[in-house]
Amino acid sequence: VFGKDINLVLVLNNLSSDRKSVRVDMSASTILYTRRAVAEILKAATSVELGPKQGKHVRVKIPYTHYGKYLTTDKRIQVTALCEVMRTHGLKLLVEKTIILEDTNIIIKLPRRVVVNKAVSLEISYANPLPEPVSRCVLLVTLMNQQVKINLARLAPRERSKIYFEFTPRRAGPLQLQVDFSCDKFSHVKGFVTIAVAPA
Numbered sequence: 001v002f003g004k005d006i007n008l009v010l011v012l013n014n015l016s017s018d019r020k021s022v023r024v025d026m027s028a029s030t031i032l033y034t035r036r037a038v039a040e041i042l043k044a045a046t047s048v049e050l051g052p053k054q055g056k057h058v059r060v061k062i063p064y065t066h067y068g069k070y071l072t073t074d075k076r077i078q079v080t081a082l083c084e085v086m087r088t089h090g091l092k093l094l095v096e097k098t099i100i101l102e103d104t105n106i107i108i109k110l111p112r113r114v115v116v117n118k119a120v121s122l123e124i125s126y127a128n129p130l131p132e133p134v135s136r137c138v139l140l141v142t143l144m145n146q147q148v149k150i151n152l153a154r155l156a157p158r159e160r161s162k163i164y165f166e167f168t169p170r171r172a173g174p175l176q177l178q179v180d181f182s183c184d185k186f187s188h189v190k191g192f193v194t195i196a197v198a199p200a
Contacts, residue, residue: 006101009057010081014054018052020049027079029041030078073187081096105129109125113198122167130158142177176195
């Protein structure tokens with residue numbers, strides 16, 4: 001989840017009946033959706049001794065403080081592990097994984113029934129998932145082809161807050177509400193909901 005430390009496990013298995021010594025070079029970078037690297041956030045190397053038919057776990061932690069300021073709006077991190085089996089004339093294996101961090105920031109609560117030409121109030125809850133305060137918070141609400149920009153107070157570390165948004169639907173049928181939350185430390189955290197508007 002965005003804002004938290006990332007914990008990964010690389011599983012190495014020796015399928016042979018001989019002892020193996022494996023060098024593992026690990027790296028991680030924040031990337032765009034095109035897979036183009038933005039910034040390297042981790043570089044580590046370790047050696048693992050594997051007995052016959054033995055498996056071992058290599059644990060890797062990427063703290064939020066290492067990736068936070070380099071993350072793009074795509075919220076993607078590419079992790080690679082180059083595993084080289086020593087004394088086997090350069091037998092190598094490359095393991096790659098792309099992590100897409102989830103947002104759990106926006107929660108939109110609707111009333112049970114929404115009716116045409118009747119004012120309705122929605123609860124929009126938003127959060128700061130980071131271990132540091134954020135300021136210049138802005139909520140952009142898009143509904144019925146109109147955008148409303150709402151400036152919000154700063155949020156303490158891990159703080160959740162909410163606002164109430166009132167509107168009157170003008171026609172029956174599905175209506176999409178989109179919310180976009182930005183601040184000085186991250187931007188474009190989105191939430192959306194389809195509202196079923198009943199006839200009067």
